[in-house]
Amino acid sequence: MEAADDMKGYWRNIRTAVDTLKTGLKVTAKHMKDARTQRTAIVPEADNYFEKQNAIFTVQYPKEKLPVPDHGRYKLHNEIDDCIVCDKCAKVCPVDCIDIIPLRAVEEIGKTSDGTPRRIYAEKFNIDMAKCCFCGLCTTVCPTECLTMTDEYDFSAYDFEEHNVPFANMTPLEILQKKKELEEFNKQKEAAKALKREEVVPEEKAASGAKPKVGAAKPAFKPRVPGAKPKVVGKPQIPAKKEGEEPSGEESQSKPKPVFKPRVPGAKPKVVVKPEMSPGKAAEEESGQEPKSKPKPVVRPKVQPKKQESEESNETSDKAPRPVIKPKVPGAKPKVVVKPKVPTKKVAEEPKEQEAKSKPRPVMKPKVQQKKDEANQSESKTELPKKAARPVIKPKIKPKNTDSDKEE
Amino acid sequence: MYAFLFFLIFLLIYTVFAVYAERKISAFIQDRYGPMETGYYGLLQTVADLLKLIQKEDIVPFKADKKLFKPAPVIIFLAVFAGFAVLPLTSDFAGSSAQIGIFYLLAIVSLDVVGILMAGWGSNSKYALWGAMRSVAQIISYEIPLGLMVVCVVMISQTLNLQEITYQQSIWWNQINPEAENYLFGIKALGIETTNVGGILTWNILRSPLMLIGFVIFFISSLAESNRAPFDIPEAESELVGGFHTEYSGFRWALIMLSEYGMMLLVSFLAVILFLGGWNSFLPNIGSVKLAEWTSGEPGTLAGHLWGAFWMISKALFLVAVQMWVRWTYPRLRLDQLMNLSWKYLTPASILLVLLSAVWRLLMI
Numbered sequence: 046m047e048a049a050d051d052m053k054g055y056w057r058n059i060r061t062a063v064d065t066l067k068t069g070l071k072v073t074a075k076h077m078k079d080a081r082t083q084r085t086a087i088v089p090e091a092d093n094y095f096e097k098q099n100a101i102f103t104v105q106y107p108k109e110k111l112p113v114p115d116h117g118r119y120k121l122h123n124e125i126d127d128c129i130v131c132d133k134c135a136k137v138c139p140v141d142c143i144d145i146i147p148l149r150a151v152e153e154i155g156k157t158s159d160g161t162p163r164r165i166y167a168e169k170f171n172i173d174m175a176k177c178c179f180c181g182l183c184t185t186v187c188p189t190e191c192l193t194m195t196d197e198y199d200f201s202a203y204d205f206e207e208h209n210v211p212f213a214n215m216t217p218l219e220i221l222q223k224k225k226e227l228e229e230f231n232k233q234k235e236a237a238k239a240l241k242r243e244e245v246v247p248e249e250k251a252a253s254g255a256k257p258k259v260g261a262a263k264p265a266f267k268p269r270v271p272g273a274k275p276k277v278v279g280k281p282q283i284p285a286k287k288e289g290e291e292p293s294g295e296e297s298q299s300k301p302k303p304v305f306k307p308r309v310p311g312a313k314p315k316v317v318v319k320p321e322m323s324p325g326k327a328a329e330e331e332s333g334q335e336p337k338s339k340p341k342p343v344v345r346p347k348v349q350p351k352k353q354e355s356e357e358s359n360e361t362s363d364k365a366p367r368p369v370i371k372p373k374v375p376g377a378k379p380k381v382v383v384k385p386k387v388p389t390k391k392v393a394e395e396p397k398e399q400e401a402k403s404k405p406r407p408v409m410k411p412k413v414q415q416k417k418d419e420a421n422q423s424e425s426k427t428e429l430p431k432k433a434a435r436p437v438i439k440p441k442i443k444p445k446n447t448d449s450d451k452e453e
Numbered sequence: 454m455y456a457f458l459f460f461l462i463f464l465l466i467y468t469v470f471a472v473y474a475e476r477k478i479s480a481f482i483q484d485r486y487g488p489m490e491t492g493y494y495g496l497l498q499t500v501a502d503l504l505k506l507i508q509k510e511d512i513v514p515f516k517a518d519k520k521l522f523k524p525a526p527v528i529i530f531l532a533v534f535a536g537f538a539v540l541p542l543t544s545d546f547a548g549s550s551a552q553i554g555i556f557y558l559l560a561i562v563s564l565d566v567v568g569i570l571m572a573g574w575g576s577n578s579k580y581a582l583w584g585a586m587r588s589v590a591q592i593i594s595y596e597i598p599l600g601l602m603v604v605c606v607v608m609i610s611q612t613l614n615l616q617e618i619t620y621q622q623s624i625w626w627n628q629i630n631p632e633a634e635n636y637l638f639g640i641k642a643l644g645i646e647t648t649n650v651g652g653i654l655t656w657n658i659l660r661s662p663l664m665l666i667g668f669v670i671f672f673i674s675s676l677a678e679s680n681r682a683p684f685d686i687p688e689a690e691s692e693l694v695g696g697f698h699t700e701y702s703g704f705r706w707a708l709i710m711l712s713e714y715g716m717m718l719l720v721s722f723l724a725v726i727l728f729l730g731g732w733n734s735f736l737p738n739i740g741s742v743k744l745a746e747w748t749s750g751e752p753g754t755l756a757g758h759l760w761g762a763f764w765m766i767s768k769a770l771f772l773v774a775v776q777m778w779v780r781w782t783y784p785r786l787r788l789d790q791l792m793n794l795s796w797k798y799l800t801p802a803s804i805l806l807v808l809l810s811a812v813w814r815l816l817m818i
Contacts, residue, residue, distance in 0.1 A: 055797075058798075059798065066783070069782045069783060070778065070779070070782055072782070073482045073778060073781060073782040074778070076481065076482045076483070076484060077478065077481045077482055077778075079484075080480075080481035080482075080484065099484075100484065101481075101484050101485065101486055102484040102485065103484075103485050103486045105486065105489060
């Protein structure tokens, strides 16, 4: 019997072999036959994207290309004529591949295609595509949408340096010229300040010099980019911290910081997080808290976002590091901050409405003065109301201390 | 002399384009284009590859047995190329019309093993040695069904002369043997004489329909004989790196590749002569429509040469293409499967066929 079974298996093997070999040859013959045509290039959105096509699959790349979106995750392009050199892209870049040297103009140098006034020249605007991680954060954060990702993905080069693409279009001569102009302008301003100081009207100095520029620009930013506001919220925080600690020396130190801060990429994402939380909460809290005290409104907006954060930080130990980072962010803002000085002063004296508008702008220089003023004023008047808020503030302060310690 | 020059040049040109065809066929089977850049549709790709190979350094491993290592590729190539000597390309064109042509051919093809063993042993590399051992084991195993199939044909044809075997499948058989007669399926009792009908009806696969099976067995064995997939364990790129030619480079490696493709062509020629009518047209004479005569010339005339060469070469190249098709369809057999196939299936079937052919021969006379 076994022998018979073996023989059955023997014939079955032959039969199976013949059948399967025939099937195999048919399969490959069909592929050979279909190789006369090439598969059509279809985008993933197409209805027949998953339908099987029996034809040559190869795309002969340099000659043929698959369709890609106009704005994919490919090479960056900056339309320098539309760029207001806000530095947001450089700050948000997680790999620091954008290198910007701004050069302030003495007056408005034109408008971008969406009507935003341009006030800063880009002495240098380099994007190092070799470092770029193609995350696209810079394009989402760009307020004038001048920074875009193109559909160009084939930009290999023989020289590594060729990946460092310059977008600034100023000649060295132009740069020199503009620098000179700015120097002269600053000299004149200093002279004017000196005159004013003699008159002892610090507030007016700041207003006359820095305010017009910044104030004009801000309205344009806020409506367009909601994301920009969070940053503004963060800036106010700094003064609050300073109030708690009141290191006068740090203020002067914080000015140079702007240069350092952009370097810390980690700080930016955090800023993004804050905006989401703060706007809504801030709006709710503001309505309830505003009535308490006039000076507070200025402080509170700053404090509230912090509170939320601090609450979060309390909840999760991981979040604790954030406060450290946050201080950095405010430091970056100082450029914009110059203007706020005036509003804060006004707040102390004037109605809240102006304060709300001016919050984002808190300027560095005025801060010192303001802080002193505020310290004098707020310590006596406003500290009590603030105390209620303090529990929230304290956690914030601690991280700040660590920051300041580290920085120092 | 002419045959020598013709086959040498033809072999070189054929190899260049066979490699190209191999790459194209594999590409099409795998939904690719294959070479496309060098020349129109990549036609000159192999020429460029060959130029590169010739310029390459001839690396001889320090520990290699140089007396074996260096001449091995030459011996392999010589063994294969010598086989072409007895092939009747047309009715009147062959290197040698030796009476023992098929016997000589089998002997010379086996000599190939010696070169492969020299290459594998002389390389002083485990992969090369394994490849050579496998190759020898495989070729010797498959020599048996291959040889038995040749015996079948010889029994049907009653001759070892390849030219005469071809004539028997031709409408011109009566030119060399006026009394010869061919019958449909070789069965004289049917009384349907096909001597002057020719075409596919007088090919050996139909002169003795058993040879249809015989042809399949011969084709499978010839694949193993030329170390082609699915019987390419001697090379086995994915496990033995390159098998017996792992240590070769440059021109010597090119010679080995030339031999492999030459072997493919040789066994294809042999299959065509033994089973597929050699230089004869496949179109039969049908009544007054003399398709066979129109598509083949009288032996000795220019037309006879041209038609003969055309049919012979196109049939052989078709078989080579089938070999490539098979190679890119089937996976490689394991060594035990390989031996199983040879000893348990092909060899018994071959012996059976030899017996049946002997009976069939009785029907033919």
